Amino acid sequence: MIRLLDATEPITPEQLKGFFVGWPAPPTPETHLRLLQQSDAVVLAVDDATQQVVGFITAISDGVLSAYIPLLEVLPAWQGQGIGRQLVERMLARLASLYMVDLLCDAELQPFYATLGMRPAAGMMVRNYAKQRGE
Numbered sequence: 541m542i543r544l545l546d547a548t549e550p551i552t553p554e555q556l557k558g559f560f561v562g563w564p565a566p567p568t569p570e571t572h573l574r575l576l577q578q579s580d581a582v583v584l585a586v587d588d589a590t591q592q593v594v595g596f597i598t599a600i601s602d603g604v605l606s607a608y609i610p611l612l613e614v615l616p617a618w619q620g621q622g623i624g625r626q627l628v629e630r631m632l633a634r635l636a637s638l639y640m641v642d643l644l645c646d647a648e649l650q651p652f653y654a655t656l657g658m659r660p661a662a663g664m665m666v667r668n669y670a671k672q673r674g675e
């Protein structure tokens with residue numbers, strides 16, 4: 541059974557293994573926990589059997605008009621079971637009082653977000669790869 545959590549309080553770094561798949565310089569579980577704690581909103585998917593976090597989504601917000609969703613990931617072994625959809629749905633519900641909610645994604649994922657009520661837009665970004673580990 542997967543349960544969704546809206547807070548990081550009971551979570552330890554040991555429960556945050558295996559994320560940032562494909563990142564050349566991934567954050568450590570300790571850094572992952574720190575970024576979760578410092579986000580304005582977070583939803584975690586936790587496996588009841590092992591207490592491992594198997595998916596997460598974060599948002600940062602001004603609390604007035606806007607929010608940005610920087611990170612969404614489901615562990616590979618748990619993908620394709622609706623967990624990503626539940627995480628996005630729950631986060632969008634939590635941000636529903638705001639005017640604008642933005643995220644950047646690859647074009648191949650636009651249909652996924654479209655089924656969740658989002659629409660395509662153009663975007664721009666900066667990536668400072670020397671800082672990818674978040675230390």
Ligand SMILES: CC(C)(COP(=O)(O)OP(=O)(O)OC[C@H]1O[C@@H](n2cnc3c(N)ncnc32)[C@H](O)[C@@H]1OP(=O)(O)O)[C@@H](O)C(=O)NCCC(=O)NCCS
Pocket residue numbers: 611612613614615618619620621622623624625626643644645646648649651652
């Ligand atoms: C994107 C992601 C969070 C989806 O999580 P998930 O739990 O597998 O999602 P769900 O089971 O709710 O929905 C699966 C749907 O996601 C979409 N999807 C996932 N990855 C996709 C990809 N690479 N290309 C196209 N569609 C994709 C499909 O529409 C899929 O539908 P299907 O199961 O009918 O094929 C997950 O694939 C992931 O963690 N990917 C790596 C990190 C990432 O890309 N994060 C998004 C950053 S914007």
